[in-house]
Amino acid sequence: MASHETEAVVLKIFDHGESDKIITFFTSDFGKITAIAKGAKRSKKRFVGKLELFNHLQILIADNKFSSLFRVDEAELLNPFPPLRMDYERFVCSTLASELILNWTADHDQDENLFHLLTWTYGQLTKNAPKPTLLLFQLHLLTLLGFHLHLSSCSQCGAEVSISRNFSFFSPKNGVVCSTCFSLQEGQSANIPLSLGTIRLLEKARQLTIDKWPRLHFSKQSLKESIALFQSHNAFLLQRDILSWRELHSL
Numbered sequence: 001m002a003s004h005e006t007e008a009v010v011l012k013i014f015d016h017g018e019s020d021k022i023i024t025f026f027t028s029d030f031g032k033i034t035a036i037a038k039g040a041k042r043s044k045k046r047f048v049g050k051l052e053l054f055n056h057l058q059i060l061i062a063d064n065k066f067s068s069l070f071r072v073d074e075a076e077l078l079n080p081f082p083p084l085r086m087d088y089e090r091f092v093c094s095t096l097a098s099e100l101i102l103n104w105t106a107d108h109d110q111d112e113n114l115f116h117l118l119t120w121t122y123g124q125l126t127k128n129a130p131k132p133t134l135l136l137f138q139l140h141l142l143t144l145l146g147f148h149l150h151l152s153s154c155s156q157c158g159a160e161v162s163i164s165r166n167f168s169f170f171s172p173k174n175g176v177v178c179s180t181c182f183s184l185q186e187g188q189s190a191n192i193p194l195s196l197g198t199i200r201l202l203e204k205a206r207q208l209t210i211d212k213w214p215r216l217h218f219s220k221q222s223l224k225e226s227i228a229l230f231q232s233h234n235a236f237l238l239q240r241d242i243l244s245w246r247e248l249h250s251l
């Protein structure tokens with residue numbers, strides 16, 4: 001067995017047997033990994049308060065050539081982000097960010113940019129408006145994964161986004177289409193109507209670095225439209241529903 005030290009966040013955790021815990025981490029050096037913490041349910045010292053959802057840790061792990069399961073030997077708490085557990089809306093948004101990483105990343109696929117985006121987002125979710133923060137996280141996640149949303153003109157005819165036409169988001173095109181082009185699509189899948197304000201806001205957000213996010217303001221309408229857009233686009237791209245989007249809709 002070889003030991004490795006890495007930064008990690010806790011994405012998922014469950015009890016295993018009498019005394020162990022199984023944890024899915026997103027790590028800076030190994031991407032998403034699953035590890036067993038032996039004796040973690042009983043240990044009063046070694047892991048207490050550390051192996052909890054959203055915690056940002058420094059961990060010492062050992063790999064095993066006979067199994068994909070790592071073993072956690074030590075964990076040091078770097079940031080517990082307490083407000084994420086004390087406010088329901090922050091909790092739902094943080095859970096959704098974790099679920100998006102769980103669904104969008106493959107095991108052992110290292111990506112330091114994604115790791116930085118996730119830890120930075122948890123930090124922002126402790127103090128800034130949760131829904132806009134989560135939506136901006138989602139937008140940048142898609143960009144980092146190679147899905148650059150097409151938002152400045154109709155993805156079909158190229159007509160510039162303006163007040164003179166209605167636009168909606170159309171997942172098969174990974175961008176907006178005008179109402180004329182949408183009516184010509186065969187076997188129409190769901191389209192998400194977007195106001196001009198929402199399209200312009202998302203396009204601006206796409207171009208900003210994450211440190212400029214707090215300057216952006218989402219109206220109630222933009223929040224509602226963006227949540228509908230990302231819920232639907234994730235379901236289209238992943239071919240499965242992420243349940244926390246529904247919870248976010250109802251808040």
Ligand SMILES: [Zn+2]
Nearest residue numbers: 154157178181
């Ligand atoms: Zn068009």
